Amino acid sequence: MALGTVFDIAGSGMxxxxxxxxxxxxxxxxxxxxxxSIDQVYRGRHPVFAAHYRDSMELGADSPASAAQAGVQVLGVVESDAPLQPRYEPHHPQADEEGYVYYPNVNVVEEMTNMISASRSFQANVEVMNSAKLMVQRVLTLGQ
Structure with missing residues (x-):
């Protein structure tokens, strides 16, 4: 794996x-x-990731992108299928005819945990890029 590939992997992770x-x-x-209305309520969204790797042998030697390609691929963002939260609040301005108001299927504690995890994962990828940059700089100074 070339050192330049490290930047691609860390960048895709970021x-x-x-x-x-x-x-x-x-x-x-x-x-x-x-x-x-159940149809109009916000539903939680979650990204779907996949590991992406293509070897240089798969691309062919004469391919313009003959180096190996690796990283994280974002396949898309899907809506959560967790049940919504109906609450009986007959005096709420948005209550339906039965007195229910529907709230999203978002767990705030779970989302805060996701935010902390994503932030730390992003920072880990930044550290990988900084380390790779430092290695490249040190290799360049070897010739001096």
């Missing part, structure tokens, strides 16, 4: 964790939004 932080922030921002 990108994936940015997506994770953004979806977590969206979930937290909408955690207490109320709705009178």
């Amino acid at each position: 990108n994936a964790q940015s997506v994770r932080l953004n979806t977590t922030a969206s979930n937290l921002a909408n955690a207490q939004t109320a709705s009178s």
Whole structure:
């Protein structure tokens, strides 16, 4: 594996964790939004990641991108299928005809845990990039 590949892997990891932080922030921002209809209530969103690796042998020697490619791929963002939270609040302005208000299926504690984990994962990828940069700088000074 070339040293340049380390930057690609760490960069894709940082990108994936940015997506994770953004979806977590969206979930937290909408955690207490109320709705009178099950169809209109916000549903928690979660990113789906996959490890991505293509060997240089798969690409072919004459390919312009003949180096190995690896990293994290963001497959998409899916809505949570956890049950919504109906609450009996007959005096709420958005209550339906039966007195129920529907809240998102977002667990604030779980989302805060996701935010801390994503933040630390992002920082770990930053440290990998800094270490690789330092190694490249030290290799360049060997010739002096």
